[in-house]
Amino acid sequence: MKLITYSKQKIFKDDFALVKKVLKSNFLTTGPTVEIFEKKIKNYLNSKYALSCSSGTSALFMAFKAIDLKKNDIVICPIVNFVATTNLLSLFNANIIFVDINEETGALDITKVEKILKKKRIKKVKAIVNMHIGGIPNDIEKFYKLKKKYNFLLIEDSCHAFGSTYNINNRTYKIGSCNHADISTFSFHPLKTITTCEGGVLTTNIKKFYEKSKLFRSHGINRNKNNHYSYDVTQIGLNLRLSDLNSALGITQLQKINYIIKKRNDIAKYYNKKFSKNDNFKTIKIINKNDKSCYHLYRIQIKSKKLKINKLINHLKLNNIISQKHYIPLYEFSFYKKKYGLKSNNYPCSKEYFKKTISIPIHLDCKKKDLEKIYSVLNEKI
Ligand SMILES: Cc1ncc(COP(=O)(O)O)c(C=O)c1O
Incomplete structure (x- = not known):
């Protein structure tokens, strides 16, 4: 009897050729295929910047570093989400406010968020992490209006929503275009819309966030363009890179x-x-x-x-x-x-x-x- 799982990757016949080509090339990682993949993602989502990385969790990690999240900073999150977001926030020792969801949608309830923001005793909220559960855009326009009113940073955990679109004033936007959010993060885990095996991407239209994320993605290393043997470390960082091999799969998956x-x-x-x-x-x-x-x-x-x-x-x-x-x-x-x-x-x-x-x-x-x-x-x- 066929096993029917709730989700499953789809690898197409023509996904193999580019992976094979990269395997035979000089660059298995830190090569040109990564940049090609990022460019294609950026063009597809219509964001100014796209930074690939090793997972959706890495994308969230870069996002929190990019906004300079500090100990005790207040971050609002839904009580129902994959643990990646709040595990990271806990690692940062952020002050997490866990907010109830809407029973009908399973997504962060904006009315409850607004009630919290109105409370005088809550100091400034640094960021809100909205999550588009199942791929359904969650009240993007309303969260954006709230952001403008209360001046917090809006991060979208868009790991479920690669390819989803939302509409504001008769204009259609891709989730990840960051027209109504500061940073958006995606996962390319096999069960997501497209896959790179493990992998993820951060998108933003804000140069500062892109640059900080990029540095953090690769040990905080700033290379000297004139000397291949010389570099400086200007901030702390890790290795959160996506390989060229994974990027190759991402490129041909994206075509479909x-x-x-x-x-x-x-x-x-x-x-x-x-x-x-x-x-x-x-x-x-x-x-x-x-x-x-x-x-x-x-x-x-x-x-x-x-x-x-x-x-x-x-x-x-x-x-x-x-x-x-x-x-x-x-x-x-x-x-x-x-x-x-x-x-x-x-x-x-x-x-x-x-x-x-x-x-x-x-x-x-x-x-x-x-x-x-x-x-x-x-x-x-x-
Ligand atoms: C909503 C959500 N956020 C974050 C993640 C983490 O992504 P990854 O598994 O690529 O690290 C996932 C992955 O399942 C997810 O579904």
Whole structure:
């Protein structure tokens, strides 16, 4: 029986040639293919700068270094996100304010964020990390207006949203264009829209952030252009680089981006139609009707209180369908409970969302009959 996972990479026949060419070249890393990939990303997203790196986590790391994040700086984050963002913030000893999500979307709730910003006793907020869960743009215009009003830095953890677009005043923008954010970060992990195996990219339109990130990406080393044997270290840095080999895969994957997004949207359309009149489940909707998701994830929510989520996930698994929860809220983790004293009761929407939301398969190897099977198994009496 075919195993149908909630997500899966798609490697195309023509992805091999460029990887092979780079393997045979003089540069496996720090070579020209990295720069070609970055240029193509920049052109695709329409950002001024794009800086490739070893993972989505590295991109976030560069972002926090770029904004000069210091101990005790206040950063607002959603309570539901992959741990990369808050793990890093914890490493920086930032003062993290964990905010509840919107129960319907699973994304950071702007109304709750605004309430916090209005509180007089909260000192200046350095940054907010918005996250476009599943690929659905999360209130970009409203967060941007809030940024202008309260003057914080807006970072988008866009790891789910490569290829998603949003619309403001009848103009369409790519997430990552940074027209309404300071920095955007992406992951090219195999389960994301396109892959470089491991890999990521940071985009920004602000030169200072680009330059700081670039230095941090490579040990803080400033090379002397006239002497290949001489360099200075002007700030601390690490090795967060993406290799030429990974970049080669990224280049040919990017060539297929429109096809990939169309296929994912076709699957979403199938599910949307099926679930539109379903008594057991509802789907997570795109709130702003002109926004478009790359559909990194397809999430559904259980309607009935009687149907328990773990039972459903296990039933799907018995039928070789692997679903997932995105994500376990941070208050569930022992580290976060211990360090930040997080309690589920302070996050009622996240608690409800977590009880009823699963991601079901959406990727290019899902055939029509797989989708039919998924829908039918989901609706079996268990
Ligand atoms: C929302 C989000 N943020 C950050 C990351 C970290 O990306 P990476 O695994 O490439 O380090 C991921 C990866 O799963 C993610 O989904």
